Amino acid sequence: MRTLILVALLASVGTSASYAQGDADSDVEAKILATEHMWGQAYVSKDPKALERILDDAFVNIDSDGVVQTKAEVVAEVSTSTIVQFLTESMVVRLHGNTAIVTGIFQLKGVDHGKPFAQRERFVDTWFYKNGQWVSIAGLVTRIGQ
Amino acid sequence: MKLGKSLRITALRQRASLMRTIGCLLVLVYATSLPGSAQKAGDSNPATAVRALENERVKAQARNDNDALDLILDNALVYIESGKLISKGDYLLRVKSAKPPLQQIVLEAMTVRTVENTAIVVGTYRKTDGKDGKSLKRWRFVDTWVNKKGSWMLVAAAATPLSK
Numbered sequence A: 001m002r003t004l005i006l007v008a009l010l011a012s013v014g015t016s017a018s019y020a021q022g023d024a025d026s027d028v029e030a031k032i033l034a035t036e037h038m039w040g041q042a043y044v045s046k047d048p049k050a051l052e053r054i055l056d057d058a059f060v061n062i063d064s065d066g067v068v069q070t071k072a073e074v075v076a077e078v079s080t081s082t083i084v085q086f087l088t089e090s091m092v093v094r095l096h097g098n099t100a101i102v103t104g105i106f107q108l109k110g111v112d113h114g115k116p117f118a119q120r121e122r123f124v125d126t127w128f129y130k131n132g133q134w135v136s137i138a139g140l141v142t143r144i145g146q
Numbered sequence B: 001m002k003l004g005k006s007l008r009i010t011a012l013r014q015r016a017s018l019m020r021t022i023g024c025l026l027v028l029v030y031a032t033s034l035p036g037s038a039q040k041a042g043d044s045n046p047a048t049a050v051r052a053l054e055n056e057r058v059k060a061q062a063r064n065d066n067d068a069l070d071l072i073l074d075n076a077l078v079y080i081e082s083g084k085l086i087s088k089g090d091y092l093l094r095v096k097s098a099k100p101p102l103q104q105i106v107l108e109a110m111t112v113r114t115v116e117n118t119a120i121v122v123g124t125y126r127k128t129d130g131k132d133g134k135s136l137k138r139w140r141f142v143d144t145w146v147n148k149k150g151s152w153m154l155v156a157a158a159a160t161p162l163s164k
Helices: A002-018 A025-045 A048-054 A071-079 B002-033 B046-062 B066-072 B088-097
Strands: A055-062 A068-070 A083-096 A099-112 A115-130 A133-143 B073-081 B084-087 B104-115 B118-128 B135-148 B151-161
Touching: A025 A048, A025 A083, A025 A099, A025 A115, A025 A133, A048 A055, A048 A071, A048 A133, A055 A071, A055 B104, A055 B118, A055 B135, A068 A071, A083 B073, A099 B073, A099 B135, A099 B151, A115 B073, A115 B118, A115 B135, A115 B151, A133 B073, A133 B118, A133 B135, A133 B151, B046 B066, B046 B104, B046 B118, B046 B135, B046 B151, B066 B073, B066 B088, B066 B151, B073 B088, B073 B135, B084 B088
Parallel strands: A055 A133, B073 B151
Antiparallel strands: A055 A068, A083 A099, A099 A115, A115 A133, B073 B084, B104 B118, B118 B135, B135 B151
């Protein structure tokens, strides 16, 4: 009997460690999309602290020029952001267990050295469920129509 | 004397039961310490397995081998290139309908980082003209692989041209 209890306990520890999530898929998708919005707004409000929580320490991003950015570089970019408007469209979340893929388009407007600019780019972000929360582990941005 | 023999038998049975329990627990501890996704035989290193699959994908694409690609690409694959979002079906159709001389993809450096059952690959590739081998554009890519039931599946692939 004791053996059975131990076996059951050990088995349950193994499964909960590999995937600890009780939310319905729709709730998870909503959470991730809300975090994506938060990410965009961090550029407008120049809030690097928001990104500290959202991005995994090993986060890697490829910008639309093909340049690799670390978490520290993205956070620094937010601090000096010249973006005044950040809108997202056509965002879709695809869940693969504890991994999620988000695709979408963002439109941003800003003023750089007195010159207004506007960009519309497509992105893909990879999210991972880690220590009880979803964090982004990778992203790529590319210009539309290249 | 009889009582002593009986006690010895009981002690031996208890020891055997304890050994079985320990054996059982050791097997379970080993099983639960493995990553959520078991690796195929010979692919004990996830980074090596994913790197091999990246190369296999390029080779399969070059020989229009949709059957091989079908095994690697997840059904919910999202593929982004040149700003366009393409599904697995569209991607396979494109490979199938490509006529020689195909543009060849030459993989360059890549790094693989694994987080439990997920792998992120960042690297560069260049496209060369299938006719004269002349180098065309260079791209930076990020691919996401997820281990599903022991097999690594490509769930997202995206690339953007290098501006410099």
